[in-house]
Amino acid sequence: MAAMKIEPFALERFFAEHEFSARHLLCASDCETFSLGELLALEPGADEAFEALRLGYTETAGGPALREEIASLYKGITADDILVFAGAQEAIFVFMNAVLNAGDHLIVHSPCYQSLASVAEAAGCRVTRWPAEAGRGWALDPGDLAGLAGTDTRAVVVNFPHNPTGYLPEKERFTAIVESARSRGLLLFSDEVYRFLEYDAADRLPAACEIYENGVSLGVMSKAFGLAGLRLGWAACRNHDVLGAMAAFKDYTTICTAAPSEFLAALALRQRDAILERNLAILRGNLEALSDFFTRHEGLFSWQRPRAGPVAFPALRFAAASDDFCAGLLRDRGVLLAPGRLFGAAAEHFRIGFGRRDFRSGLEAVSDTVREKPA
Template sequence: MSPFQPFVMERMMTKFEQEVDYNLSESGVHPLSLGELLGDDPEATAHLLATDLNYPHVNGIPELRQNISNLYDGAAPEDVLVTVGAIESNYLSIRTLLSPGDEIVIMSPNYMQIWGVAKNQGLSVKLFHLREEENWAPDLSELESVVGSDTKMIAICNPNNPTGRILTESEMDRIVTCADRVGAWILSDEVYRGATRVTDEENPSFFGRYHKVLAIGSMSKAYALPGLRIGWVVGPRGALDEISARREYSTLCATMLSNKLAALALSPEIRPRLLQRTREYIRKGYPILQEWVKNQGDLFSVSPPDAAAIAFVRSHMDINSTEFAERLRKEKSVLIVPGDYFGLDHFLRISFGLPPDYLIPGLERIHELTLEMSGQTVL
C-alpha cells in the first residue's frame, strides 16, 4: 500500500460512534427527523412520494442550487456545485486546485481533513494559529508572516471547529488582503454558519469578498440533517466545472431524494424554522456544559463558543488527551474527541447540542472517570 495519513478523528468515529452509550463527539445538534422536516404538509409528502428515483442533475437540482445561492450575496445558481457532504467539497477543491509540492496555509486548530488531504497529496503545509489566551482570535501577524509567493491556498474554518470562534469582518478583510497579495485561493469551510449561540445574525461568508474564494456549506450542522449527505461549494464557475469533472470519477452526484429534501429544508418557508431549532439546542445545551465545567473545580476550563454545538474544553489533568478519551470510551462508554486530533493536547472537544436527558448523564460519566482517576469514591 502507498503511504497514507489517516483522518484520525473520523477513524475513531467510524469505529465507535454507534457503539457507545453516549456519543458526545458529534459537532452538530441532535438530528432532525423526517417528520419534523415535512411537518403537517401533505402536499410536500405527496411530492416526495411521486419522485422518480432517477439520477438528479449532477451539479444539484435547480431548486436546490437556487436556494443555496440565496444564502450568498451576489451568487447565482450557476455559482453552486452540490456535493456529497462538505467533506467532498473540501477534498475535491484541494485535489483540483493544488498539485504536489504546492504550499497551503491552514488555520489551526481546525477540522483536520484539509491537513490530512494536503499531507496525502504531497503539499507543503504551513499553519497559522488561533490563540486561546485571546479567546481563540486568529494570529493574523503570524498569517502575514507565513504567507508568501509560494502560497497557493489559505484554508479557513469559520465558524471554527473545534473552538466555535467566528471571525470578525476586519479579521476576514486582513485574510483576504493576505491572499490577494500573492494570488492565493481562500478555501472557507463555513458549515457552522447560522448555528450561532448568542445572536440571530448569521456571520458573513468569504464569498463575494475576493475573486478566488471557494465557500463550503453543508446540511449537516446548522440544519441538523447530516444523514442527507448534502454539501456544496460556491465559487467561480470555471473552478466549479473543474471540480465537477474530477467528481465524475467518484461519487458523480448526491441522491435525488437528498437533493429534494435539502431543497425543501433551504426553502424560505422552512429554513428559518430549522435554524431556530439548531440555535435552541445550542443555547439550552451550553449552560448545562458550562455549569458542569464549573462543578468540576479546577479540572477543566472553557472559552464560550460564538457558534456551533461544540466546546473546546481545556483539561488541567495530568493525562494525555487521547489516553483520557480512550479510557472514557472503554470504561464509561462515552465518546469525545481528544485535542490531540486537532494538534493540541490537553483539550477535549465535547458536544452539547443534545437533549438534556442525554447530555447530562454523558457528562456525569466523564465526572465519574475523573473521580476514579483521583481515587475518590463514585456515589
C-alpha cells in the same frame, strides 16, 4: 506516478470504532438529527411529492431548484455559483485535487478537521499550519500571513466557526484575513459548515464567496441543519474557473448526488428558519449546562466559551494528555469524548459536542466521574 496515499483520518477512524456503540455520544459535531417524518411534516404535501420523486441521475452541478435555495443563503450569489457535493467532505477532496497542483503551498488553519490538510498533502502540496492557540483565545492573527505565505503559496484554508474550538472571529478580523489573501492573490478556501449556528445572529460573518471573488465557501446540511445522513454539501464561488475544475473532477467521484437527498435538502432549506430555531434552542440550553459544569469544576478544566457552533475544546488541568481521561470515561461510563490528539492539537484538550438533545445525561455521567477526582 505512485497511486495516491493518504494519512488515515484519525477522527473518522475513532468514530468508526466508537460512534455507534458508545452509550453517550458527547463529541458529535452536528446538531440533533431530524427524522424523515419530522422533515416531511414541515411542508404540506411534501410526503406525496417525495413518494413521486423520480430516482434517476441528478444534474452534476446539483438540481437548479436546490442550487437556487442554496444561493439564497448568500448575498450576491446565484445558482450558477453553486456546485453540490456528497457532503462537505467530497467538496474538500475535490477542491484539493482539482484546483491545487502538486508542489503548491497551502496555509491551513490548525488544529483542524483533518481532511483540510491531509488531502492536500496526499495530492503533493506543501502544507504549513497556521496555529490557533488556546492562550490567544484560539484567535488567528491576520498579520501572521505575511510570515507564512511565500511565492509558491496558492491558497489559505480557514474554518469559522471553528471545529474543534468553537472560535468565531469578529468581522474586522475575518475581513483582514480576506484582504490579506486578496493582496497576495491567494485562493481562500473557507470551511463554513458551522455557519448559521452563531448564538447571536449579529455575530455571523459574511461568507467568503460574498466578499472575495476568489473565496470558496463550503456549506453542508450536516451541521446547522441536523441532516448529516443526507450527505449533501456544496461549494459556493464566483470564480467559475475554480468551480469548473471542481465539476470536471466530480465526474470521477460521485457524478451527482442522490435524488432523495437533493429533494430533502431543498425542503430543509426552504424551511430553514424553523430548523435553525429548533437547533439553536438546543444549543443554547446545552451551553448553559456546560458552562455551569465548567464553573463547578474550574480546578479541573479550563475552557473558552464558544460564540457559535456545537463544539468546544476544553483542556484538562490535572494531566498533560486527555487520552487516559477519555478512555476511562468510555470504559467506565460509556461516554465518548474526542481526545485532542485526533485534531493534531495540544494533547491536554478534548472535544465536547453539545448539539444533541441527550447532552445533559452524558454530561451528568462525566460529572459523576469528576466528582471522584480531587480538585
